[in-house]
Amino acid sequence: MNTNAHWLAKVITELGGFVKRCTVVRDNVDDISSAIEESMERGTNWLIISGGLGPTYDDKTLQGVAKALNRELVVDAYALKIVEKKYESMAHHGMIKTADLTPARLKMAKLPKGSKALPNPIGTAPGVMIDEGDRKIVCLPGVPREMEGIFKESIxxxxxxxxxxxxxxxxxxxxxxxxxxxxxxxDKALANNPFVYIKSHPKGHGEGISKIEIQVTAMAKEPSIAKKRVKDALKQLKFMIIEHGGIIEKESMK
Amino acid sequence: MNTNAHWLAKVITELGGFVKRCTVVRDNVDDISSAIEESMERGTNWLIISGGLGPTYDDKTLQGVAKALNRELVVDAYALKIVEKKYESMAHHGMIKTADLTPARLKMAKLPKGSKALPNPIGTAPGVMIDEGDRKIVCLPGVPREMEGIFKESIxxxxxxxxxxxxxxxxxxxxxxxxxxxxxxxDKALANNPFVYIKSHPKGHGEGISKIEIQVTAMAKEPSIAKKRVKDALKQLKFMIIEHGGIIEKESMK
Known part of the structure; x- marks a missing residue:
């Protein structure tokens, strides 16, 4: 279950961002790199990737990014420091026998040339931030707590x-x-309120009764304007629904 | 939360299919049609779409499909029958005042020319099956029970x-x-077992202990061969894990 895409889309939208597309590919360098190339060609200005930064062979994200951007993978000094410190701490706490930088561990410090390593407050693999012209490419681990930790702290x-x-x-x-x-x-509510988006989510026909969730959203330069736009549209919509025999069961305000 | 993609990927994989990519786009005709065109260009032979078949203005999937395939949207006789019958039944049960085919209801019977309507055992909007050369494009509703019902019955x-x-x-x-x-x-288990895929899912460091789920999968022409491949690889892997001080906590067999 892709809880990461859901969390990222929700947080970015609530920050005022516009989530354009979400893509899931297999652990395959060519699939990863072509998905990144396609995204760049569509003009994406922020590309957020999660998963595939760990030490195992199925962790191929940075190889895919390096290929798409035509950059080498090189040991990054700051990423190396982050990785070294983590394993030293694990060895100190008896979780591992030695803090030796095995090839699997060193892998997490090899980033596409010119990247910036982002500290991981929870796990081992650093996040990665890349400036590609005026675009940003961010790579986050797939473990939800690590992904969320780096995103909140650095992004x-x-x-x-x-x-x-x-x-x-x-x-x-x-x-x-x-x-x-x-x-x-x-349709009527939208015609009268051109700056909102109204989405209906049918929730099935329990006991022969149609249940629908209606979500009204707006973006604006001021929080009070966004709020007013949503409230105005909802007020009209609720009036019309009741007029047509519908019942408002529950309201989730913010 | 995209439970539909999760359900579809799981069911298709368990049927022996290979899920290559999953894409989520906004309710926008151009975004939908370009995602379909890109998928066709990549050589997808089965494209399964869910969501956007309903009566509201945000239901734009069939417009997107029609645009991508350069086909007209036309009232389909069988789809019309499905939709008519549903509203007659709802009117009969007092859920709606009349079974009149309003524009919003008729919309669900307008399919890209040459489509085949798929009966919806749960809801109103029919599913859609399109042959595009030797490729199949399937459109399913977004309501999970309807999507699952049509998929199981027709696909x-x-x-x-x-x-x-x-x-x-x-x-x-x-x-x-x-x-x-x-x-x-x-790496060693994979080298000895080239026909399996091994994926590790770190589950965090509870109480300073690293917890990892390891998933071993295989495809084969015979169920017994697929099973043997997985069991052989797991046996070797478990032996090595125990040898290196790890503990096998739980096994989920099939």
Whole structure:
């Protein structure tokens, strides 16, 4: 289950970012490198990769990145320091016999030339930050806690520095109205509120009753404007739903 | 959370299929159509799409497919019958006032020209099957129960008909050995067992103990061969792990 993509998309969206696409490929250098090349060709300005930074043979992300960007893999001094310190600490705590830098351990310090190593507050493999022209490529480990730790510590401050949008989201849960009867009401609410996005998530027909979650989101330059846009659209939508025999069951405000 | 991709990948793999890539795009006709075009260019022979078949304006999958394949959207007689019957039944059960085919309802019967509608045993929107040369494009609803229902009923029999591989998978959970010390053991097991794939999933360092799940998988023309390959590799791997001070905590056999 790809909990990492879900977590990243949620956090980036809530920071005001626009998540354009999510791609999952196999542990294969060619698949990884061509997915990166395709993303660059589409004009992605931030590419966030997770997984494949560890010591085992299936960890091929940095080989894929090096190939896509036509850079060598070289031992990075700061990454080496991070890796060395981790194994010294593990040896000190009796988790491993020696802190020797075996080939599998050294692998985690080999980064595409010109990368910046990002400290891993939880695990061993450092994260990687690459400037490719004016694009950023970020590689994070696949272990969720490590991925989240590096992202929060090193990437969120950078994103906050460049993104000047604010995101707001609210949801309602309705019953008693089927999605096809909701559709023209959403169209009307959207026509009156051009700066929101309204998404309906049918939750099945429990006991012959149609249950739908409706999510209203907006981005704006000011938090109060994003909030007002969502609340205005929701107010109109709720009025129309009730008018058409639907029931508002639950509201999740922020 | 993309539970649909997880479910589809698992079921297709267990059927002996090879899942090459998974892509998630926004509700945008251009994004959908370009993702489909890219997939076709990479030589995908089965493209399975889920989500975006419903009656609301954010349901844009079939527009994206029509654009990518350069086909018109036309009312399909069989799809129309499926949709009509569903709304007649809902009206009969008092869930809706009338079974009238409003534009939002008719939308679900408009398929790319030459498509085959697939009955939806749970919800309203039919699935869609398209032959594009020797490639298959399948569109399924996003509601998990509907997606699974159509897939099991209409697609699994077709896949079983073309795939002649058998998949086998077993996992063990280890403690007392860190991933970097496991790496050379996996390399050795792979060298001796070239027809298996071994993947390690670090599960964190609970109480200073490294916990790792190791998953061994194989494909073969006979189920017994796939099973033997996995069991042989696991046996060697377990021996080496214990020899290096690791502990086998749990085994998940099939």
């Amino acid at each position: 969120v401050p950078m994103i906050k520095n460049v993104i000047k949008n604010f995101y707001h989201e609210e949801s309602i849960h309705t019953t008693g109205i089927v999605e096809s009867d909701l559709a023209p009401l959403i | 699994v029999p077709m896949i079983k008909n073309v795939i002649k591989n058998f998949y086998h998978e077993e996992s063990i959970h280890t403690t007392g050995i860190v991933e970097s010390d496991l790496a050379p053991l996996i």
